[in-house]
Amino acid sequence: MTAIDRIETLLDEQRSFPPPEGFRKQAHVSDPKVYEQAKKDREGYWADWARQLDWIKPWHKVLEWKPPHAKWFLGGKLNASANCLDRHVKAGRGDKVALIWEGEPGEVRRITYRELLGEVTRFANVLKGLDVKRGDRVAIYLPMVPEVAVAMLACARIGAPHTVVFGGFSADSLKDRINDNQAKVLITADGGYRRGSLVPLKVNADEALKDTPSVKHVVVLKRTGKDVEMRRGRDQWWHDLMKTAGDTCAPEAMDAEDPLYILYTSGTTGKPKGILHTTGGYLTQAYATTKWVFDLKDDDVFWCTADVGWVTGHTYVVYGPLALGVTEVMYEGAPDFPAKDRFWAICEKHGVTVFYTAPTAIRAFMKWGPDLPAKHSLKKLRLLGTVGEPINPEAWIWYHKNIGGERCPIVDTWWQTETGGIMITPLPGITTTKPGSATIPFPGIEAELLDGQGKVVPVGGGFLAITSPWPGMLRTIWGDDERYQQTYWSKWKNVYFAGDGAKRDADSYYWILGRVDDVLNVAGHRIGTMEVESALVDHPAVAEAAVVGKAHEMKGQALAAFVTLKEGKQPSDALREELKAHVAKKIGALARPDDVIFSADLPKTRSGKIMRRLLKDIAEGRTLGDTTTLADPAVVQRLKDQYEEKEG
Numbered sequence: 001m002t003a004i005d006r007i008e009t010l011l012d013e014q015r016s017f018p019p020p021e022g023f024r025k026q027a028h029v030s031d032p033k034v035y036e037q038a039k040k041d042r043e044g045y046w047a048d049w050a051r052q053l054d055w056i057k058p059w060h061k062v063l064e065w066k067p068p069h070a071k072w073f074l075g076g077k078l079n080a081s082a083n084c085l086d087r088h089v090k091a092g093r094g095d096k097v098a099l100i101w102e103g104e105p106g107e108v109r110r111i112t113y114r115e116l117l118g119e120v121t122r123f124a125n126v127l128k129g130l131d132v133k134r135g136d137r138v139a140i141y142l143p144m145v146p147e148v149a150v151a152m153l154a155c156a157r158i159g160a161p162h163t164v165v166f167g168g169f170s171a172d173s174l175k176d177r178i179n180d181n182q183a184k185v186l187i188t189a190d191g192g193y194r195r196g197s198l199v200p201l202k203v204n205a206d207e208a209l210k211d212t213p214s215v216k217h218v219v220v221l222k223r224t225g226k227d228v229e230m231r232r233g234r235d236q237w238w239h240d241l242m243k244t245a246g247d248t249c250a251p252e253a254m255d256a257e258d259p260l261y262i263l264y265t266s267g268t269t270g271k272p273k274g275i276l277h278t279t280g281g282y283l284t285q286a287y288a289t290t291k292w293v294f295d296l297k298d299d300d301v302f303w304c305t306a307d308v309g310w311v312t313g314h315t316y317v318v319y320g321p322l323a324l325g326v327t328e329v330m331y332e333g334a335p336d337f338p339a340k341d342r343f344w345a346i347c348e349k350h351g352v353t354v355f356y357t358a359p360t361a362i363r364a365f366m367k368w369g370p371d372l373p374a375k376h377s378l379k380k381l382r383l384l385g386t387v388g389e390p391i392n393p394e395a396w397i398w399y400h401k402n403i404g405g406e407r408c409p410i411v412d413t414w415w416q417t418e419t420g421g422i423m424i425t426p427l428p429g430i431t432t433t434k435p436g437s438a439t440i441p442f443p444g445i446e447a448e449l450l451d452g453q454g455k456v457v458p459v460g461g462g463f464l465a466i467t468s469p470w471p472g473m474l475r476t477i478w479g480d481d482e483r484y485q486q487t488y489w490s491k492w493k494n495v496y497f498a499g500d501g502a503k504r505d506a507d508s509y510y511w512i513l514g515r516v517d518d519v520l521n522v523a524g525h526r527i528g529t530m531e532v533e534s535a536l537v538d539h540p541a542v543a544e545a546a547v548v549g550k551a552h553e554m555k556g557q558a559l560a561a562f563v564t565l566k567e568g569k570q571p572s573d574a575l576r577e578e579l580k581a582h583v584a585k586k587i588g589a590l591a592r593p594d595d596v597i598f599s600a601d602l603p604k605t606r607s608g609k610i611m612r613r614l615l616k617d618i619a620e621g622r623t624l625g626d627t628t629t630l631a632d633p634a635v636v637q638r639l640k641d642q643y644e645e646k647e648g
């Protein structure tokens with residue numbers, strides 16, 4: 001669906017869903033005055049949240065805003081792992097189950113807060129033994145196993161910022177990320193399970209490690225038992241190191257503004273950006289939003305299906321739920337393995353009460369049909385959430401009906417890697433939801449819709465902007481503050497540019513339309529067109545490439561690549577497949593183009609800029625837009641004819 005089509009369908013959307021009375025009555029928030037209170041004294045409001053955490057030393061100032069740099073809870077000291085673990089154990093909740101983990105092959109592990117603390121403490125000592133000091137970076141390239149949370153929290157315990165790289169990323173992507181932040185240690189596994197086959201994490205890691213001089217030690221978790229090469233003096237097994245690790249390790253007193261982690265995300269140009277999050281503000285927002293948006297109580301079983309390789313996994317698998325002390329489900333594998341009802345089997349088996357997933361998954365469930373969830377008892381579910389991309393109203397209604405049994409509110413949560421936590425969302429006990437709208441900003445968050453000049457658009461379409469600093473905001477781009485200022489703060493003065501287009505209706509509800517830059521959202525994951533173009537041009541047969549997003553039924557957007565070959569190279573189906581595989585190898589399977597279209601020329605303006613808009617029209621089979629600024633209009637027509645021929 002194009003942005004225009006989307007505005008049109010959304011304009012038609014009239015349905016609304018007030019919170020069910022029963023839900024409202026038991027909710028953490030049932031009185032809309034929280035919005036007013038937060039607005040009246042924003043800093044006091046966030047300080048109240050921060051006080052719900054354990055601080056080693058209190059802060060002396062809530063906010064220092066020297067645009068575009070914010071500091072929150074200045075002078076305060078705390079430790080994120082102590083807040084996620086020690087605090088619950090000390091409060092007598094050590095025997096509460098923190099993680100109910102299910103492996104793809106079917107094994108289940110239940111890990112209490114006390115046990116998790118024990119693992120984290122020992123692993124923190126392992127890291128110290130490998131000479132990891134406060135401030136050193138540690139790279140983590142693991143499957144969705146409890147040890148990924150252990151590794152992250154152990155880093156947090158000793159004050160070493162972690163950088164988690166999604167297991168689906170390639171060796172090259174891993175290498176670039178490690179080199180960008182000079183990680184000293186890499187934590188990986190002998191493999192992971194995905195749809196019944198093995199993901200060769202260690203093989204990829206070895207490939208990356210050929211060119212990552214900063215890495216001195218590699219810790220390898222035995223997950224699959226598959227033989228892997230262990231390099232002497234560099235690689236050691238997780239279980240061997242843990243055998244002798246001490247079981248006390250005092251959490252480091254970290255400054256509220258000390259880095260907690262770096263997580264990479266795609267931008268419009270150049271290499272991925274290392275988004276830097278710090279400790280106090282981030283944890284405060286993670287905690288606050290987990291509590292109010294997901295309305296979690298002591299007896300809830302929360303399941304956020306995101307991989308820890310993405311920010312959703314950082315905030316709503318690790319830091320938010322654990323800081324709150326809830327029981328949560330963690331699942332290693334694919335939703336369709338061994339059958340397409342795996343998620344519903346998991347919900348039933350573990351009694352999931354609050355379920356958070358992505359629209360792309362919901363569209364897949366829709367396609368697989370309502371009989372699959374109907375086979376399972378989903379009676380315990382009481383709240384549903386979505387994140388990652390706009391949810392089409394049909395998918396929302398399907399989710400409401402077939403998963404939520406028409407009784408569960410749905411929270412459509414808008415946020416970004418950069419924002420650290422949820423920004424625009426319903427509060428399930430008070431907000432009347434509308435299918436396709438993320439509704440209004442979380443209390444204490446200030447958003448506006450602006451036009452290019454920075455003028456407020458009260459009702460209508462514009463750019464989504466955040467108008468005051470928030471606790472979980474990124475502090476900078478690792479090693480490139482210039483790019484930080486340029487990307488997020490140069491469009492308007494002292495206002496954060498999110499990069500999304502949106503619409504605001506007469507009730508001041510936001511309807512997020514999608515990216516306005518050259519960033520695509522494929523199955524809820526951001527991919528920069530430039531990154532894919534660079535990967536294509538890296539292939540010896542390719543002279544030039546332009547990548548655009550085209551609407552895709554399941555993935556939201558899919559990639560279409562227009563490629564010009566070097567002199568003497570011939571287009572062929574084999575080369576087309578080779579180029580797709582090349583991108584998957586360079587970046588990861590998630591960036592594999594759906595289409596590769598060979599072309600003698602690419603449509604360019606007279607100044608030589610590739611006109612992606614026209615390519616998108618072609619890829620989506622539309623009549624061509626304005627071609628008057630083209631250097632050679634015939635190029636596009638030829639391309640279009642060729643594309644239509646190929647599509648048949």
Ligand code: WT7
Pocket residue numbers: 265311312386387388389390391412413414415416417418438498499500512513514515521524525526
């Ligand atoms: C981009 C951020 C933050 C979690 C996962 C993605 C899109 C995110 C929504 C939503 C419409 C959404 C935006 C945003 N997005 N949530 N509820 N409705 N669009 O994190 O990779 O940093 O991507 O995802 O375009 O800018 P991310």
